Every structure is written in structure tokens, then in C-alpha cells.
Amino acid sequence: MIKTIPELITYFKEKISPLYSRANFDRFLKDHPFQFTIPAIHITGTNGKGSTATFLRNIYQTRFKKVGLFTSPALSRFQEMIYINDDEINDGYILTFFNKWQLTFDAYELTAFEMQTLLAFHYFHDQGCDFAVIEVGMGGKIDATNIFKPVLSIITNISLEHKAYLGDTVEKIADHKSGIIKEGIPVVVGPLPHGAMQVVEHVAHQAKSVLTLRKPIEVMSAKTPIVFRYGQHQPFTLTMSANYQIDNAALAIEAVDQLHHRFPIKEEDLQAAIRQTFMPGRLEVIKQQPMIILDGAHNPGGVQALIQAMTHHQHRSIYVLFAAFKDKDVDPMLLELSKLTKFIFVTSFPHVRARKKNDYPQLPFPFIEDYHQALSVLAKGVPANGVLLVTGSLAFVGLVRQTWIP
Secondary structure, X not given: OOOOHHHHHHHHHOOOOOOOOOHHHHHHHHHOOOOOOOOEEEEEOOOOHHHHHHHXXXXXXXXXXXXXXXXXXXXXXXXXXXXXXXXXXXXXXXXXXXXXXXXXHHHOOOOHHHHHHHXXXXXXXXXXXXXXXXXXXXXXXXXXXXOOOOOEEEEOOOOOOOHHHHOOOHHHHHHHHHHHOOOOOXXXXXXXXXXXXXXXXXXXXXXXXXXXXXXXXXXXXXXXXXXXXXXXXXXXXXXXXXXXXXXXXXXXXHHHHHOOOXXXXXXXXXXXXXXXXXXXXXXXXXXXXXXXXXXXXOOHHHHHHHHHHHHHHOXXXXXXEEOOEOOOOHHHHHHHXXXXXXXXXXXXXXXXXXXXXXXXXXXXXOEEOOHHHHHHHHHHHOXXXXXXXXXXXXXXXXXXXXXXXX
């Protein structure tokens, strides 16, 4: 019996599978049928899907009494993956659910994410959610979340990531991600590379799904507060400082427009939800003098967006503390960061997938094994008017965030 959340976290760590397969999960679903019937939006993409999902949760809260949100990974605490409105899933439900199902899950050798997905879907049903927003874990076609028919699918963007699992070209990755497109269900798509777009368009055509591309965005103010115009709406305001959030907000707005005939949202509610949305660990300033910024960019596309967002700090001395997972394409990430600054330091953190020193052959930057030591050294060494940017992994950023915001 699992008695505490820390025990459950330990259990999850033992259930992280290196394989990318849904065979066991499909066997479980066949023997234990479960229908997820709540109207829901399904979101995939290389970057921005968690932020887009959060924008949508906040928007639809203005219309529905209970809106479920399932995102991954968690920034700091496992419970952050599952929300109803602004409230995390409660520990009592989690423990009751796992003590009911653990032996069955073990018998089918389910992975941690498969179990977490089932937990979220059951929770939303049991709590009587009126609407839900579901973020894909990885890919789409054989992702554990891909077991329901949404009211709308969203593909935020596509670039090279998880190549060992999804393929080594954007076309192969697009094939996986377009797996969330369902027969007759509309799909909203952000800017994609030409090859990826061809794949998505083909899948949408085969599924008789109306495909809508995100419209051009007019940025009226790139400085905080960010102001932009999208479609026929009045200008929107973002209180977050990351200008890459404009793209995510615009996708959420387009999704709302596409569903307006079924689930209309008042303009003033849409404006307020966009303005009030906040995402921790996304160009988040957690300390001043020196300024410490956390950003969970964890792939080359994310780092490129991060560097663009850092242009407002180019007049400062910028130092970077970087840590990443073993399965990430770190060379282009570090190359991009080296265009921002020459002061780059690499570290590791306690996670089974975290890169250690020997996972960086010919590393041209100093490596500090203990990230606590690295933070201490850099926080003291960065000039008072300088910037310490912590990035490379959302999981790493979450740990660092807990250091300053327990």
C-alpha cells in the first residue's frame, strides 16, 4: 500500500520506461475499458503546449464551473500536473486511486505517465468536470493521452526533439504529432516547417478535419506589459515578460474562435484570462541584484525563443547555468546559448535522466557537478547589475525555483 505522496513519487521513478510503446497500455484499456467523454481540447507540439493549455484553462474557466487541466512534466510537485480550475488534485484522491489500482497497473507493467494519465482522466470524470484541456506527453500517435475524441486538436509547432523515439526528421515527428487529429474534428496549427506542414495537411485531409493556421500577429509593444493584436479582437495584454508567450496566447485565442459556435466566450472574459495567465519557470525573474531568471527551454527551438526573449537584457553581463536530460540534443542548445554569452556553466541535478559530466564529450564549458554549489558560486560571482539565466530543463528549473521559492 502506498501511504504518502513521497512514496508514490519513488514508485513512479521505478516505472519510467526507456521504451516508447503502448502495447501494455492498450492491453490494459482492452481489459478495463474507460471512456473519456468530457468535452476536451488535445494539444501537442515541440514547444509551448503547456503554456497554450494553461491559457485555455484560464479562458474556459470563465464559462464552465469546472475545467480540468492535465500537463506534463510538473515544475516542482507531482500534483501540479493535474488541476481543476485553480486547484491541484488533492492527495487523498491520488492515494485512494493508486491503492485501488496499483496491483492491476503492475500486472500490466504500465509506465508512470500511463498511470498518471489514467489518474487525471478518472479524476476529471469523478469530479464532474464540464470541460478539459489535455497536453500530450510526447508525440501524439501512441501517447497515453491519445485515448479520446477531442472537440479540437492543436499542434503548436514542430522541430527536432525526442529523435530516438519520434524519428530523426521533422516529417517523421509530424507523423507522430498529427496522430491526435481525429475524424471530422477541427485542428489548429501554428507555424510549421514545410515538410512537417505537408504531413499534417495530409493527415487532416484524410480525416476530413478542417485545418486552421494561426493568423499573423501584430505586436504593438514587445516590452512588459506586452501588447499584441490577433484577428478581429481588441488588443491583448500579457503580463508575462517572455515574448514567446505571444505565440502560445494567439494559438489559444484561435482555438477559442474555432469553438465559438459551441462554447462562446465573452470578449471581456477572453481579454482578462489572457492578461491574468502566469507560467512559472518561463522567463521568470525570481531575484534581483543580481537578476536571476528561470526558463525551462529544453530543446533547440525553445532555446532560440529564449534568446530572442532575452534581447531586453543584452546591455547586461549575462551568465548561464545549464543542465539537461540525456535524451536532449544539447550541442545546438549550447551553441545557441554561446551566441548570447561566453559565460556558460554546466551542471547536473538529481534525476535518473539527468546528464552527468561524462555525458558531455569534449564539453567546452566549465562543469560543476553539484548544482547547489554552482548556484552559490554564480549568485555571488555575477555582477550586481548582471543576469544569471538558469535553463536547459524544466525539471532542473523546478528544482532551482524551490531553492528560492520553497
